[in-house]
Amino acid sequence: MVLMADPVSLSVVRERFRRWLGALCWPPREVDDIVMAVNEAVTSAVEHIHPSIIGAEVRVAARQYAEPDGGRRILVAVAGGEHWTPEPDGFEGPGLLMIHACMDAIEVAREDEGITMLLTSAKVPPFDQGFPSR
Template sequence: MAPVPPPLDLVLTADWVSPSVARDKVRTWLKANGWAGPRLDDLVLAINEAVSNSIEHGYGIGADDPTGSGLVELRGEISGRHVTFTVRDHGVWRPPADDPKSTRGQGIRLMRACADQVTVDVTDEGTTVVLRSGQAPASAEGTSG
């Protein structure tokens, strides 16, 4: 039986540098575990969106706002040929403004297009987004980094 790769665990500050840090760390971790191509890119995009949503909607931090005091937790786990990412904040859910002319508010739709399963759980303690992939490329099976 192939060894299980170590999980990816990140704790990010609620600021607008964190999505970029998450993208870089997730991309490096996935590549080290045999992921490549469009599936890798889709997962990185979904993580970027989940982290950005935590910052903007969970903590209410706009693009021009200073760094917030909140944290965004990111965990990636590989099981068999699937990867699961969990993104958690401890903020308060703020739905996007209802503006019919806006092109914003497409984050969850984007995440669903990039991952095979997406769940969003909103509680008084914060929001948790779980993204699960379909099967990894065959080269990722049993690969550890």
């Protein structure tokens, strides 16, 4: 998804992720964790883009992957481009702490083009095992 760096984009991200995870039959509790973490990462990108930048975008990409034992995870990348300037190195505000609580892993990559957050969900059972039908 390519979204305008605008608070209105947050509802779009939440709705699309809920729908996509539902189609993957993701367990409801983990859906909530992923949606909250992605919402927080996009919020950070939107809030920390310099206000003088017009037309700034936030990019969100996600995929499901299977581990050798059949367990599944979601990997999400949130990129704010060169204008995203989150907290200084070593500082973890409440948003990053919440993302850490909701996801198994988080990496923040700082490059010339900007900041990218990589979020990895908790492992859930294979599609055909371990969760009730809807």
